[in-house]
Amino acid sequence: MYNLPFFLELFEKKYTKIEWKRLTKSATNEHWTNKLRLECEEKSTLQNLAISNLGIGVTHPVWATVSSSVSDIRKAITKSRMLTGIYLLQAHRHRFNQAEVDPICPNCRTETEDLCHVLTICLLYMNIRIALYTPIKNFMLSIISETKWTTHFSNRDAICTLKVDCQNITNLGIIPNNPEILGKIENMSRIYCYEIHKKEIIHRDITLPWSTQLPIKTPITIFTTMCQLKLLQNFEMEQNEFPVRFGMDDPNTTWRHGKPDYTVVNNKYMREKSKNHQTGSLEKTVENLVKSWEMESTHKSDLKVVLTYIVTIVNP
Structure with missing residues (x-):
C-alpha cells in the first residue's frame, strides 16, 4: 500500500x-x-481551496501565519470556514430546503448569496471592501504590473480566489511562491473576511427573522438595487479614498507630540461611515476640511498658523 x-x-x-x-x-x-x-x-465545497498544495504534515497559510492571540485565532477560524465551504450562506440553506428558503441575498436582493457574492459585490459590505480590499490590491500591484492585474483579476471569481486562498494565484504563476508574500496577503485577507463576518453577524442580530425580513422582489426593488450596483461600479475608484488632511507633509510644521499616524483612524472611518461623496464634490471638500481642522487644532503647536492655513484652503 x-x-x-x-x-x-x-x-x-x-x-x-x-x-x-x-x-x-x-x-x-x-x-x-x-x-x-x-x-x-x-468535494464541491472545496472549490476555493488550493488542493495541489495540500499535504500531510504541511500547514496551510491560514494557520501558518496566525499568531496565538484569541482575536487572530477567531479570524483564522472564520477564514477556514470560508475556505472549506462550510460558511453558511443563503445558497447553502436553499440547497437543503429548496421549497422554503430563497437563495437570493437578503441584504441586497440582487443575486444568489454565495461566497463570491459576499466577498466581492454585496452592498451591505461596501464600506469594508473600500477600506480593506484596497491594501490587498495595492500590495498585489507592488508585485505585479497593472497590465497583469487587469488580465488576471478582471472578474469576480479571480478576486474571490485571491481573498480566500492566495496559493491558487501562486500555482498559476501570477505571483512568486514566496512565504513572506503569501503571508502578507493571507494576513490582509484574513482581516477582510473576518470584518465581513462581523458585519453579517451584527446585521443578522438587528434585523427581523428570515421569514419576515425579506422584501418582496418587485420590479421597483430590483431596479433600485441594480441602480445602486451600477453607481457602486462607476464610482468605486472615486469613493475609495481615505480622508485628505491638508498640511500633513509640510516640513515646517511644529507638532505638539510628533507627527500623528491616522492609519487606524482612517480604516475605522472608512468601515463605519454611512456616506460616500464623489471626488471633487463640495461634500468631499467639506469632509476633508473638517478632518484637516481636527488634525491642525489637535496636533499643531501654533494655532495662528493653523487658522491661517485653514483660511488659505477655503480662500485660495
Whole structure:
C-alpha cells in the first residue's frame, strides 16, 4: 500500500534506523497526501481551496501565519470556514430546503448569496471592501504590473480566489511562491473576511427573522438595487479614498507630540461611515476640511498658523 521495499530487498540492502524511519515516513505521507487530494477534488465545497498544495504534515497559510492571540485565532477560524465551504450562506440553506428558503441575498436582493457574492459585490459590505480590499490590491500591484492585474483579476471569481486562498494565484504563476508574500496577503485577507463576518453577524442580530425580513422582489426593488450596483461600479475608484488632511507633509510644521499616524483612524472611518461623496464634490471638500481642522487644532503647536492655513484652503 505504501510502496515500501519488499522484505527480500531489506535483506539485500541494510537500512539504518534513521534511513528506515525517513523512508517509511516519506512513503506514508505521500500515500495519504495523494488520497487526501483525490478526495478533496470530489468535494464541491472545496472549490476555493488550493488542493495541489495540500499535504500531510504541511500547514496551510491560514494557520501558518496566525499568531496565538484569541482575536487572530477567531479570524483564522472564520477564514477556514470560508475556505472549506462550510460558511453558511443563503445558497447553502436553499440547497437543503429548496421549497422554503430563497437563495437570493437578503441584504441586497440582487443575486444568489454565495461566497463570491459576499466577498466581492454585496452592498451591505461596501464600506469594508473600500477600506480593506484596497491594501490587498495595492500590495498585489507592488508585485505585479497593472497590465497583469487587469488580465488576471478582471472578474469576480479571480478576486474571490485571491481573498480566500492566495496559493491558487501562486500555482498559476501570477505571483512568486514566496512565504513572506503569501503571508502578507493571507494576513490582509484574513482581516477582510473576518470584518465581513462581523458585519453579517451584527446585521443578522438587528434585523427581523428570515421569514419576515425579506422584501418582496418587485420590479421597483430590483431596479433600485441594480441602480445602486451600477453607481457602486462607476464610482468605486472615486469613493475609495481615505480622508485628505491638508498640511500633513509640510516640513515646517511644529507638532505638539510628533507627527500623528491616522492609519487606524482612517480604516475605522472608512468601515463605519454611512456616506460616500464623489471626488471633487463640495461634500468631499467639506469632509476633508473638517478632518484637516481636527488634525491642525489637535496636533499643531501654533494655532495662528493653523487658522491661517485653514483660511488659505477655503480662500485660495
